[in-house]
Amino acid sequence: MRRVLHRETHSSRAAAAGIAAVLVVLVSLYALLESAVRAIGQPPWLIDPQSAAERIVALPSGVPPLLLGVTGAVVTAAGLFFFLSAILPGRRARHLLEEPRVAVVVDDEVIASALARRARLAANVTPEQVMVVVSQRQAVVNVRPTSGVPVSENAVREAVEDELRAMAPIPLPAVRVNLAESGVIGA
Amino acid sequence: MNSTPRLLNRILIGILGLKLLAVGILLMLLATVPAVGSWWQSWSAGVRDGANRLFDGTTFPGRQESWLWIVLSLVLVLVIGLVVAWVAQQGKGRSGLLLAAEDPGGVPGDVRIGSGVAEQSLKNALAERPDLASATVSTYEVRGQPALKIRLHPRSGVAPHLLAEDASALVAALDEVVGQKTPVLVHIAAGARTRFSRAERVR
DSSP states (O other), X not given: OHHHHHHHTBOOOHHHHHHHHHHHHXXXXXXXXXXXXXXXXXXXXXXXXXHHHHHHHTTTSSSOHHHHHHHHHHHHHHHHHHHHHHHSOOBOSEEEEOOSSSEEXXXXXXXXXXXXXXXXXXXXXXXXXXXXXXXXXXXXXXXXOBTTSOOOHHHHHHXXXXXXXXXXXXXXXXXXXXXXXXXXXTO | OOOOOHHHXXXXXXXXXXXXXXXXXXXXXXXXXXXXXXXXXHHHHHHHHHHHHHHHHTBOTXXXXXXXXXXXXXXXXXXXXXHHHHHHTTTOOBOSEEEEEEOOSSSOSEEEEEHHHHHHHHHHHHHTOTTEEEEEEEEEEXXXXXXXXXXXXXXXXXXXXXXXXXXXXXXXXXXXXXXXXXOEEEEEOOOHHHXXXXXXXXX
């Protein structure tokens, strides 16, 4: 189950794998077409392999340098995307919950909306005035108080921390409360 | 939970990324640095001449074309087949059986319980809840053993630990019925359906 939990909290890179596979298949299909056409001695479809090789050998000449540079930049960016998604840990925005019988993973967004509800009740404001962002080690609670109605930062912090303690996500995020300077009128 | 080949994904994506990086950097250098251009022309001309000699040496007797083209086509077909097989491995691992055991009683034969039993009963038990936008249950095979995955989409503001407790109680009831402890993963997920659904006001 520990392995399953690791797999659930890390990306499988299935999407990147799909894109990579489509790219490789398209390039291979085109190369297959041209080499098959060449093998049976028919005229080429777009460019025959020999003259393609000539063009590549002569490279800096024959193509505008700007076009060449931009193509290179695009290819580099694509390469960087694949390479980074391969080597980075790929942690997903999820936390674990302790439960004796079942293994539980929770999306950070769900934790955030639960915390936002508690913060909203503690601050006595509407849902639009509270925004909570939960990351691996931090929960940031942003509250915009109603104009003229004071909001106690401590009360909000205590409510959110109480909710977090009851929830006990692993790892436990630290709470930070930001009260906006300006209030909302007529909320 | 599924049996996506993650290490293979990382290796293959990494190789493709490195190759694209090398090609892209080479193209950018060719466009900007003249010295790289002259080096490239002399180096790649040597490679091309070698390839040309190879192709000229492998022609069919009495014909002009090289049989290397046919070999190349076959290799490409093989590459495409392998890539398709790789993609087909993504997200596999669903199982149709919840339990398969030999019956210890006097009657010959064994017992099999389809995964539909657990999926339908858990889904029905969760369907009535007002704090859930939807719930799906699926069975996967993890290391040869069936395991259940319960995915819950709560409405906004629902406390996840209370949901997990309730799911745990349901699973315990299922254990009683089936007579076997199946490993269970509960995934409390956010999605478009939970984001735009109305907030739960009762709890």
